Amino acid sequence: MELLSNQPRYDTVPDKYIFPPEKRPVNNVVNPSINLPVIDLRGGCIDSDIGRDEIIRDIMKAGKEFGFFQVINHGIQAKTLNDMLQVCENFFKMPAEEKKRYYSDDMSRAFFLNSSTQYDQSETRYWRDYMRISCYPIEEFIDQWPENPENFRAVLSEYTVRVREIASKLLKLIAEGFGLDRDYFCGDLSNGTKMKVNYYPPCPDPSLTMGLLPHCDRQLITVLAQGTAACGLQAKYKEGWIDVKPIPNAFVINFGHQLEIITNGVLKSVEHRAITNSGAARTSVAVFIMPDMESFISPAKEMVNEENPPLYKSFVFKDFLRIYTDLSAKRVDVMEAFKING
Structure with a gap:
């Protein structure tokens, strides 16, 4: 079992983690002064009409320009968020023997632990x-989650419910922004929920390695808690990258390939990556809201007309996942595979 978290500190970067010069992170952040938009959800009480139109406009503007934004005052208590980050950190700190039984690369498992990434085969x-967790419906998967740390299951259950509530509200606002039925994304298009918990230990020389490859998420929408220990997430912006600076108790929201296809390319699934740092361990929790495997995906008919013909083919979601994996999560290749006349 090869896990970085089994060794608390590294003095040098092992050779197998050193990227060739052309793939190493470079100082190509477009402008340190460019920040993602921050949207105030007003305590999560966005079912009323008060301020609703303004929030929708902010989401649409941020989505079209960046494909990313952060949300504050979202309605989830700071304790719920902090408990989730803490219990995940505690999991990675457990003895190697305790973690060993969860180590696997079997994607069909409801919970497994691994390292690096399954997409880049270099x-x-x-x-x-990272941990990969199937987490909804909770009752279907909870018995397959680890029992240790002792409060892991309880914290994960509560967190899953609360994050799904945020995602549901955001998807309703997005639907309204496009003139779709408010519940357009409810049901089959958002029934699935998976979670990926990432652990990036301090790196002796961050210039030599990467935390995670540039990629776009394959799902509908992602709700990410990145903690505040260090800045590590970067999003593609124009010809370079910008830092997604941590904000206490905020969530980072980004759109997946499915939302780009359903909106016929109006909202973009934007590439993002993780860099390392030498000062502190960093933990992030990404919750992916996704369609059922047998869901039929296509551009919404309301997004298509004579001036805006459909840009993407129709498909079954499970077939998209297979092609996404076969193409190593590379944005250009994945979207080209589903473009009409692509």
Whole structure:
């Protein structure tokens, strides 16, 4: 079992984590002064009409320009968020023997632990351990989650419910913004929920390695808690990258490939990556809201007309996942595979 978290500190970067020069992170952040938009959800009470139109406009503007934004005053208590980050950190700190039984690369398991990434098949490894968790419906998967740390299941259950509530509200606002039925994304299009918990230990030389490859999420929408220990997430912006600076108790929201296809390319699934740092371990929790495997995906008919013909083919979601994996999560290749006349 090869996990970075089994060793508390590294003095040098092992050779297998050193990327060739052309793939190393470079100082190509477009402008340190450019920040993602921050949207105030007003305590999560966005079912009323008060301020609703303004929030919708802010989401649409941020989505079209960046494909990313952060939300504050979202209605989830700071304790719920902090408990989730803490219990995940505690999991990675457990003894190697305790974690060993969860180590796997079997994607069909409801919970497994691994390192690096399953998408990039090069010999160089990414500076990351991760848990992959199927988490909704909770009653279907809870017995397959670890019992330790002792409060892991209780914290994960509560967190899953609360994050799904945020995602549901955001999807309703997005639907309204496009003139779709408010419940357009409810049901089959958002029934699935998976979670990926990433652990990036301090790296002796962050210039040599990467935490995670540039990629776009394959799902509908992602709700990410990145903690405040260090800045590590970067989003593609124009010809470079911008730092997604941590904000206490905020969530980072980004759109997946499915939302780009359903909106016929109006909202973009934007590439993002993780870099490392030498000062502190960093933990992030990404919750992916996704369609059922047998869901039929296509551009919404309301998004298509003579001036805006459909840009993407129709498909079954499970077929998209297969192609996404076969193409190593590379944005250009994945979207080209589903473009009409692509």
